[in-house]
Amino acid sequence: MSNAAYRGRMAGEDAHRLGYRGVDDDPNADVLIAAMNATARWDATIRLRSWERAQLRLAPGERLLDVGCGLGEAALALAADLGEGGELVGVDASDRMLRVARSNAAGARCRVRFTVGDARALDDPDGSFDAARAERTLQWLPDPEEAVAELVRVVRRGGRVSLIDTDWSTFTIDVGNDAFAALVHDGLRTERHRASNVGRRLHELLGAAGCVQVATTEATQTWTTWDPDESPAPPGCFSMDSLADDLVAVGRLAAADRWWFVSTIHDAARRRQCSMRLTMFGVVGTRP
Ligand SMILES: C[S@@+](CC[C@H](N)C(=O)[O-])C[C@H]1O[C@@H](n2cnc3c(N)ncnc32)[C@H](O)[C@@H]1O
Numbered sequence: 001m002s003n004a005a006y007r008g009r010m011a012g013e014d015a016h017r018l019g020y021r022g023v024d025d026d027p028n029a030d031v032l033i034a035a036m037n038a039t040a041r042w043d044a045t046i047r048l049r050s051w052e053r054a055q056l057r058l059a060p061g062e063r064l065l066d067v068g069c070g071l072g073e074a075a076l077a078l079a080a081d082l083g084e085g086g087e088l089v090g091v092d093a094s095d096r097m098l099r100v101a102r103s104n105a106a107g108a109r110c111r112v113r114f115t116v117g118d119a120r121a122l123d124d125p126d127g128s129f130d131a132a133r134a135e136r137t138l139q140w141l142p143d144p145e146e147a148v149a150e151l152v153r154v155v156r157r158g159g160r161v162s163l164i165d166t167d168w169s170t171f172t173i174d175v176g177n178d179a180f181a182a183l184v185h186d187g188l189r190t191e192r193h194r195a196s197n198v199g200r201r202l203h204e205l206l207g208a209a210g211c212v213q214v215a216t217t218e219a220t221q222t223w224t225t226w227d228p229d230e231s232p233a234p235p236g237c238f239s240m241d242s243l244a245d246d247l248v249a250v251g252r253l254a255a256a257d258r259w260w261f262v263s264t265i266h267d268a269a270r271r272r273q274c275s276m277r278l279t280m281f282g283v284v285g286t287r288p
Helices: 003-013 029-040 043-056 073-082 095-107 144-153 178-187 198-208 240-249 255-270
Strands: 063-067 087-092 111-116 129-135 155-174 212-223 275-286
Touching: 029 095, 043 073, 043 129, 043 155, 043 212, 043 275, 063 073, 063 144, 073 087, 073 095, 073 129, 087 095, 095 111, 129 144, 144 155, 144 198, 155 178, 155 198, 178 240, 198 212, 198 275, 240 255
Parallel strands: 063 087, 063 129, 087 111, 129 155
Antiparallel strands: 155 275, 212 275
């Protein structure tokens, strides 16, 4: 494929300027939905969700809320612990996401309701859930504190609140060049238009919202094989083009070096000499 054709293809596939802040306004929303299916298969996601399930200890008859539930598969897996008498409510800003979530809910045993809403202003009354969770939602909000306060508000006393999120400042790329790795690491320390590094703050956020007995864990996702001629990014990850955009925006990469930056990663990946790592964090606390 010629460079020009490749650049054209990348531009088309990578046109997600709003990201998960505005799925329904995205002309390529299907790509965002497919990325959610891919991130659900990450080893790190599987490990964190399994840890969360053990920490939440959901019981038959309980009510669980998932805010920013996306395709709903994580909440539906947890709903198996709610039994026939329990209820799962999923809230998301995107109707497109919820349509998929509703179709995923076909085999659920408990009552399930997926509804459009805003994490920052939930419709539910105070103390109306036994447990509430938000996974990789806070990073898309301008003010994650607001959403955490809402999660805590709608949980009863003694109920549990769970947060899982990525910390993009932990993202590393190894192409066998320390200066290149430092460029990426330094560039991603700056949050850009969103709380992209919120993962490391989850413990502090739950504590500030009044939760106690906060348990914490983390899991690192590693990619060692990826064919850049097949896909603009490793499964569920952002593309190297959008990474280059971010580094240009924070002044770590000259706009003229953008193509060099992307091709350095792609060439290393073709030689199987590229690895990437990203750490996600999980916390579960109790409302006193
Ligand atoms: C990265 S996806 C994560 C989906 C799901 N929690 C998961 O981990 O697979 C972020 C989700 O947050 C939703 N979202 C973004 N802003 C929101 C808001 N203000 N209120 C509710 N949901 C929001 C998006 O529509 C999207 O489904």
